[in-house]
Amino acid sequence: MAITPSTMNPLGTSCPTFALKDATSHKTIRNTDFTGKPLLVMFICNHCPYVVHIQSELARIGCEYPPRGIEVIGICSNDEVAYPSDSPINMIEMAKKQGWTFPYLHDATQEVAKAFDAACTPDFFLFDAGHQLVYRGQLDGSRPRSDVPVTGADLRAALNAILEGRSPAKSQQPSIGCNIKWSTQSH
DSSP: OOEEEOOOOOTTOBOOOOEEEETTTOOEEEGGGGTTSOEEEEEOOSSOHHHHHHHHHHHHHHHHSGGGTOEEEEEEOSOTTTOGGGSHHHHHHHHHHHTOOSOEEEOTTSHHHHHHTOOEESEEEEEOTTOBEEEEEOSOSOOTTOSSOOOOHHHHHHHHHHHTTOOOOSOOOOOEEEEOOOOSSOO
């Protein structure tokens, strides 16, 4: 397990184009499905201890923010051959077990992760209604085996700023987690 920080793409970067299957509904979800709406894209997976540490908070965010006007999706880009726990069938089980109501998309070719310049799990990208990047960084300061409680404070502050018509604070801390498990085979 390599501990990896998020890339911290420049604020104002446009949301990359994507069309991925939702593991649970089997529907194809596209970035254009969210035109005119703020969008939170979370690169997550099933087995990473950093994601496991925050999975309940992800469920809360996924329930709380869509009714308030911010769409939420999760994307698993890990190589499912080398990491079978991140396969679509296991993604379905994880989503059910955790009560994740947001679409949990499978990025089998890893092209979407590359387009976002995603580096780790979890890696968060919040786009405003014009799909310009306004937040990239950590959920909060909690980490596995730390005494810091999981609150979602950093990401929630950015989400709430968008809902209140404000820009999130420019000072943002990178997320830290396991590196995305890149495939050694071409798809």
